[in-house]
Structures are given as structure tokens and as C-alpha cells.
Amino acid sequence: MSERIRRAVYPKKGGPGSIRIVEGEIGPLAANHIRIDVHYAGINFADLMMRIGIYGAAPPFPFTPGYEVSGTITEIGKDVRNRSVGDRVVAMTRYGGYATMVDVHPNQSFILGPKQSLESAAAMPVTYATAHHMLVHLGGIREGDTVLVHHAAGGVGTAVSQIAAAKGAALIIGTSSASKKKFVESMGMHHITRGDDFVAQCRELTDGRGVDHALDPVGGKHLLRSYKALAKGGKLYTFGGSSAVPGKRPNILAALWMWWRLPRFDPLRMMNSNKAVFGVHLGTWDKDEIMREQMKELVKMQNDGLINPVVDCVFPLIEVAKAHTYMHDRKNRGKILLDCRD
Template identity: 45%
Template structure:
């Protein structure tokens, strides 16, 4: 039976359920995908708690990425075949057993790449690649600070740095996750017990770094900006400071948002630094997106990139999956599974 994850209202994990649905039909230029895996991102948790925009009105189905099999073609689609393995970057609504998606946001999955790995690509790898390469033009002589280095985007960024030959990399995480960071040759910083500002300034002789990736937001952005080098870039792509636990707290969210700095263009100009806001769910240039996704797929095929999937939850255990991420237990990607990876596209 077709089913989907539904966020019914702003709240804790009890606000998210799995419900039956009608089978969607692809329209002009669309395909329908029988979903095997759908990714969960921290943005989904924030939307559930009511702290993230843009989001559809409640009730709605979250989800920015899926992998699975083509099982229906809309009028005008000739680039895919029934039963073909694919990955799709969704604007939303991906956490369902069947989804329709415009064909230009769908890519065939090469034989060497599993559907599990493919589902970990559209958000975390695309976000990291977009920041470091499309916006940042990173090269081997640059330096990088990655906050949340053991998370999904963090690990993707570490792998991209290693692929590019960047050897001046710092990454923050809780101490138990430092081994993950060190395996990519980066300098691990204990986010709870060490001051990354002092460490980066000391170890760069006061220069700072060329790229800072910050998914935390709020007041944390001020500290991140303080270690951006001349000509460097700060990327903000989340607001985890607004939801440090699974409990919905408007007070904590408002405090985090109130502490978010208002960047002064004149100060940025005189200090030759830039700040980018990044949200791939609202990115509309699909040609740029496809180019980057194809490069990421090539990187995986060639062994430069290795999607790290921490755990897979049955779709019906979506509440447990949300709580698992809230508790910061994951190292890498968390997926929901909607159907078996049986090697076939038709039910």
C-alpha cells in the first residue's frame, strides 16, 4: 500500500506519523519512483519543530532525496526506462513509498553505486560540493574549518577536501567522534571542551581559514566569521542552535535567531570577507545541480568519495529516526527504507 511520512503540526517526534496515500501519477515531463531509501536531514527535524523555512503548510511530507526504481513515465519522458535505478533531488515530499519528480532532477545510478549510497548524495554531498567548489572554488592551497565534521555534510566535506588535496583542515565534533575526522587527515577539535577560535588562530598564525562551514547558526556565526581569512568565505546552511534537543522550545529558537548576527556589508567589504547562505532545496538552476551531482557520482565511482550511511530505519520507525538524530548518535547519514532493494522497478 502506498504510504508517506506526514508532519501533522509543529512539535516533538510524536508530531510525525506514517499514513496511507493515493498512488501519485506522473505529469508531463515527470517520472514516478518506487522509493527504496529516503534521506533524513536535520532540516526535516527543524521543520517538524516549526523552526525552519521555507516549508509547506502542515500537514506535509518532508524529504529532499530518494533512491529507487522508475515505475511510471509521464508524457514526454524518453530519457528513462521502467525499472531503472535512479536517485532524485526533491524539492520536498521525498519520504514516501512512491514519489513523482520532474525528470531533470533525476539521475541514473551507475552499476557500481548502491541505492543506499545514492540516497546519501543529493543533500549532503551536493551541499558540501556547492559550498566548497561551486561557490568557494576551493583548491589544494586553501584551508577549511568544518563544524559538525562527523555529521553527513561534515564527512562529505572532509572527503571533498581530501579529493582536492587540501591538507589544512580543521573539524569540530564531540570527542567520541574524533577518529572519524582524523581518518581524513583533519585536525579534530572538541566542540564541547575546546575553543575553535583560539585553536584556529594559533595554528594559522592569526591568518584564519579560507572556508568555514557552519550549520549551527545563531551566535555561533559570529565566532565562525572571526576566523575567516582575508578573501575567505563563511557558509551558513543550518540553524541547529535553535533545536539542541528533541523538545520544541520557542524560547531557545527565538534566542538563537535573535543572536544571529546581522552582517554589515561595509565591514565585510573593508575586511574582504564574504558570507553565503546555502539551501539546496530552494536552488533552482537545475543545470548547475546536475553538473555537480554527476561529478559527485564520478567521485564515488572512482573511489574518491564514500557515502557514510550510519543507520537505516524502517519507514514506520521514523519517530525513532528523528530521536536518534536529535541525540547526536549518528556518524554520517540516516535513511528511511520504504521497500526492499530487490533489483526490480515494478511491483
């Protein structure tokens, strides 16, 4: 049976105004998939980068973005045994989430506990899985560790603060725009204003040692500064290139400039200081079993009240351009969602 669907489409690279809302039909459900009536879809910084055409792992234009949704199952394929119509789920979509409905394999979905709202569930998958992947899976964070995270007030930043706190971190330092100082502090982080000398301040705050974990989504030469903020034995996670996005529209020069200024790390120096540098990209991470375990732990942590995704605001699907502009303008504190209900 085919049904009506409304979705946001990137027809080609461009500014937020280039996004189109398209109505059409969704074909019959595959035998091994489930159909989700999408309530909320999460917006990620990567969606902006895809729209302006500088995100390597994006599908070809035209396409519907959206890595994550929450909603209710309305139909199950005839081979699906472990899901039922009416189940409330959160799902990782790897595109297609900005829509009123989406089909996924049941392994990409997670049944929500009774205490989890659909709104906070949609705010979790990408940002918390990224944070968990860095701090827990790669970093083996231990009680008493110290953590530095940039863009601390955003989706990943707030997820890092909650997961690090849940794992017993002694100190979490977050950088952000000055206007978000109070918010960052309310998340239990020590705030440093973007642009200030965070290397010196990290040393001062750790009695000269440096931090155990530095999480850098900025890229370019900023990455080397994050490396310098590390203690001996510390770990740097490089997981983004926000400095390649100076505005709302495509700017290939900014992307090249960011790439040109990336540091080339010296393995001998790394060896002598026992430092590690991890490259992290969830979009191409294909160890599905590990990811499922991570997501299960996160859903449980949310259900147990150990983490609680922060939702800044919710835009209706048809106002997706406004939602993107809000993130471009660095206004978000926590996550931005789309309300995709008809």
C-alpha cells in the first residue's frame, strides 16, 4: 500500500532557503522493515554541511537529510518479529529523517521506556552516540578524568557533559560563544569563551597537567591547540570541521583553508608523550553491533535518569530553513528538533 508523505529535500547545494518541502507517495513497505510515523526529527550540524556541499559522506543531490527520528510504528513488514504496531521508538535513519514517515530496518530502532518522551528521545541518537563513542568506547573514560569539549552548549557538547559526569569525570571544561556562559555552567562545566586561550586555562585548571580528553569539532589549526591542552597520556578526538562553515552558503575556499591548516602529527612526539589522536566519524562507522550496544546503553541511561537530552527548540517541518538558520546563527543551547507530525 502506498501512503502520502511530506519531506524536506535538498535539491542542490545552497543556503537554508534552497530547502524544498515536497509531497508525494511512499511505496510499499519492504518485508524486513518497519514504518515509523515520525513525530520529531533531530537537526545536526552535519545536515548544514551537507546542504552547503562540503560533507564527504552525503548522498548525491537531491536527497532528504535526517539522521535520527522518534515516533510510533504504524506498519511492520511481514518478516519482522521483534516490533509491533504502536511501539514508540527512536531510530537512526542515516538520511531521510526530515519527513512525516520513514522506513527503517528494525535493528536501527530502539523501543523507548515509559519515562522517555518522544521529544527528548529524538534529541539523543547522533549526539549521544558520538559522545559515548569518543569518551567510552575509544577513550575508556575513568572516574576522576578531566575533559575539554568545544561547542559545549550544542548537541554534542551537552551530551559530552552528561556522559562525562555520569562516568565520574572530575572536571569538564567547555568552550562556547560568550552569551552561553551561564548555560554551559548550568550543565556542570567550567566555561571558557570561544577565542580565549583555552590551552593556558586548561593547564591552570589542572595544576599544569592538561586534560585527559580533548574533543575537537573545529578542525584547522584549532586542533593543534586542543592537542597542546592534553596531559601526558591524554586523548584527542577530531570529529568535525566547523571552521569550514563561516556562513550559511557554500564557501569552498573556507573548506580548503580549514583543510590546509590541519596539523600533521609527529608519531615520535606522540609516542614520547603517550598521547593519542582518534579520528571519529559516526556517519561512516559501520560496526553496527557495537553501535547497537552503545545505543542500548544510552537508552537505558536515559531511562535511568543518568542522561537527559536538552532540547532548545522545536520548529515545524515546513520551517526547516528557519531551524537551519537558527543553528548557523549559533543560537542553539542543546538540540534543535523538527516537529514532523501532519
